[in-house]
Amino acid sequence: MKLKSKKVLITGADGFIGSHLVEALLDEGCDVKSFVFYNSFNSWGWIDTLPEEKLKQINTIAGDIRDPNGVRAAVKGVDMVLHLAALIAIPFSYHSPDMYLDTNIRGTLNILQACRDYNIEKVLVTSTSEVYGTSQYVPIDEKHPLQGQSPYSATKIGADAIAESFYRSFGLPVVIARPFNTYGPRQSARAVIPTIITQLLNGSKEVKLGSIHPTRDLNYVKDVCRGIIALVTNNEAIGKVVNIGSGKETSIEDLAKLIINQINPNAAIVIEEIRKRPEKSEVERLVCDNRLFKKLTGWESKVSLEDGLMQTIEWFKDKENLKRYKYNIYNV
Numbered sequence: 529m530k531l532k533s534k535k536v537l538i539t540g541a542d543g544f545i546g547s548h549l550v551e552a553l554l555d556e557g558c559d560v561k562s563f564v565f566y567n568s569f570n571s572w573g574w575i576d577t578l579p580e581e582k583l584k585q586i587n588t589i590a591g592d593i594r595d596p597n598g599v600r601a602a603v604k605g606v607d608m609v610l611h612l613a614a615l616i617a618i619p620f621s622y623h624s625p626d627m628y629l630d631t632n633i634r635g636t637l638n639i640l641q642a643c644r645d646y647n648i649e650k651v652l653v654t655s656t657s658e659v660y661g662t663s664q665y666v667p668i669d670e671k672h673p674l675q676g677q678s679p680y681s682a683t684k685i686g687a688d689a690i691a692e693s694f695y696r697s698f699g700l701p702v703v704i705a706r707p708f709n710t711y712g713p714r715q716s717a718r719a720v721i722p723t724i725i726t727q728l729l730n731g732s733k734e735v736k737l738g739s740i741h742p743t744r745d746l747n748y749v750k751d752v753c754r755g756i757i758a759l760v761t762n763n764e765a766i767g768k769v770v771n772i773g774s775g776k777e778t779s780i781e782d783l784a785k786l787i788i789n790q791i792n793p794n795a796a797i798v799i800e801e802i803r804k805r806p807e808k809s810e811v812e813r814l815v816c817d818n819r820l821f822k823k824l825t826g827w828e829s830k831v832s833l834e835d836g837l838m839q840t841i842e843w844f845k846d847k848e849n850l851k852r853y854k855y856n857i858y859n860v
Contacts, residue, residue: 529650529761532557535606539563539593539639540613542573544715545654545707545749549610550575552753554585563602563613566590574714593635596642603642608650608760611639614687617718618658618678618805619860625679632683633690640694640702648701652760653691655706655769656684657745657814666777667817670706670769677809688769695767703765705756708773708816712749712836713843717859721837724784725844726855728791735788735795736858738803740781745773745816748836751829758825765824773816774829786834790841803858 536553540546541562553560564572572588591598593613603609615621615631636653643651660668661675676682694700711721720737727735755772759765781797788795804810821827831839844850 529763531757531761533559534608535559535561537561537563537602537606537609539602539609539611541588542575543612544574544712545710545752546612547574547578547714548712548749549612549753549756550586551578551582552750552757554582556757560585561587561589561602561606563593564588564590565613566592593638594630596638599638600642600645603639603646603648606648608652609639609643609648610652610654610756610760611636612654614654614684616680617716617860618680619718621678621680621683622806623860628679628683632680633686636687637690640691640700644694644698644700650701650703650760650766652703652705652756653687654756655688655704656681657706657708657771657773657816658811659685659688659706660814662810662812663814666813667775667815668771669817670771670820677811678805692769701766703759704769705759706769706771707752707755708745708747708771708814710747710749710752712840713849715749717853720780720783721787721840722844722853723859724787725791725841726850726853728788728795729844729850730855732855733792733795734798735784736798736800736803737780737784738800738805739810740784740797740799741779741812742810743777743779743813743815744783745776745814746778746783746833746836747772747774747829748831748839751831754830755821755825755827758827762824768820770821770824771816771818772821772827773818775816775818776833777813777815778833787837787841790837800858
């Protein structure tokens with residue numbers, strides 16, 4: 529399937545991955561409609577930071593993924609939908625699980641129903657490696673058991689199940705993309721890499737973190753966007769759950785040391801209990817089995833962890849970018 533001239537709706541376009549995906553699809557020649565979260569400031573999130581020439585090419589609609597009427601209005605008239613809108617912060621899901629149910633499950637249902645009604649050509653639902661919980665074996669393939677170790681991951685399991693049911697029940701052409709940990713410019717302050725970088729660039733000699741022994745499969749955002757595009761254009765992926773990841777494993781401690789060495793080698797890591805997840809909620813180990821993904825698309829990582837971190841640090845060094853982040857508090 530060719531993307532050029534396709535009318536594509538991206539939900540969550542105001543967010544981290546969504547805003548990068550908007551740019552990637554513009555480069556593919558798509559007619560892009562971005563669905564952003566309505567607020568009284570009329571802020572379009574990261575979409576507001578894109579160059580003027582790109583903003584002119586985007587049809588941006590403000591709404592709420594929890595509102596079926598707004599979702600239907602956004603879906604009408606497009607060929608494809610890439611659904612990324614979600615509440616993602618794990619610590620905040622301990623505090624407000626109801627919001628996660630409404631946004632992640634009900635919001636996904638709203639998208640699926642609208643796409644079914646309008647006979648959308650392809651629907652990609654973005655999942656997360658958090659649905660696997662702590663690995664029972666590695667690398668983690670798509671058949672690995674699912675375990676809701678936080679309200680966030682539980683709602684993403686529910687959203688995936690609803691999406692699969694629409695494929696099996698109604699023949700909706702759904703693909704479920706399951707990225708492992710994504711990082712890069714514009715990432716939320718609640719993620720570990722921005723947490724480390726912003727503390728260091730603001731002159732802190734101590735990097736405050738939670739648990740540093742867990743491992744993650746870290747992937748640069750542009751690689752993940754390439755993967756999403758590869759899946760949505762591949763008809764063999766319809767009805768499947770597909771992991772997106774490098775297959776490489778890095779501990780939070782080693783990750784922190786890599787960043788510290790690039791910014792201030794004299795800085796020290798300090799563990800704060802408040803930043804730790806509850807013991808049974810912590811996902812200890814994530815590493816991707818990407819064989820299905822490679823078989824379907826031929827995808828390979830293009831950006832190494834070292835290069836990706838360097839590019840991310842350079843983005844944060846821009847004072848306008850850095851001042852958006854509250855480095856001196858624990859962002860939940």
